[in-house]
Amino acid sequence: MYSRVGGGPAIKLVVDQLYTWILLDEELSPYFATVTVESLKRHMAALLAQVLGGPQEYTGRELGESHRGLGITDAHYTRVVDLALAALFLAHAPRDVIAAVEDTLAAVRADIVA
Numbered sequence: 435m436y437s438r439v440g441g442g443p444a445i446k447l448v449v450d451q452l453y454t455w456i457l458l459d460e461e462l463s464p465y466f467a468t469v470t471v472e473s474l475k476r477h478m479a480a481l482l483a484q485v486l487g488g489p490q491e492y493t494g495r496e497l498g499e500s501h502r503g504l505g506i507t508d509a510h511y512t513r514v515v516d517l518a519l520a521a522l523f524l525a526h527a528p529r530d531v532i533a534a535v536e537d538t539l540a541a542v543r544a545d546i547v548a
């Protein structure tokens with residue numbers, strides 16, 4: 435799936451788009467007020483590449499650990515998932531890849547929502 439979405443360059447575009455939208459969203463942006471978005475983008479890109487069967491280079495923390503205590507609501511979680519899937523769609527990712535990412539994100543919901 436990694437090569438079918440266009441590999442690293444396509445993943446970088448998707449992640450850039452996702453964080454652009456997140457930071458423009460007045461409900462989501464406050465969560466990111468005190469973090470370095472550039473390093474977050476690198477981690478997210480590495481994780482997405484890994485989920486899609488590309489290089490296994492994710493070195494960030496467990497998702498449960500990095501989101502614990504942030505107080506993320508179910509609605510905000512759903513919003514971020516929608517933006518991530520929209521970014522993939524915009525980057526012309528094939529539908530089965532989008533569906534696989536959606537399944538993966540659904541499986542980590544409990545680690546992220548407060």
Ligand code: HEM
Binds near residue numbers: 465466494495
């Ligand atoms: C949809 C599934 C999500 C995935 C796959 C994901 C992925 C990630 C990754 C890989 C990191 C970096 C972890 C690290 O370096 O240790 C991170 C951190 C973070 N995420 Fe998420 N995230 C998701 C949803 C959300 C949502 C819904 C919010 C808030 C609305 C959010 C807010 C944050 C914040 C604020 C950090 C930085 C935490 C810190 O450094 O203290 N994430 N996320």
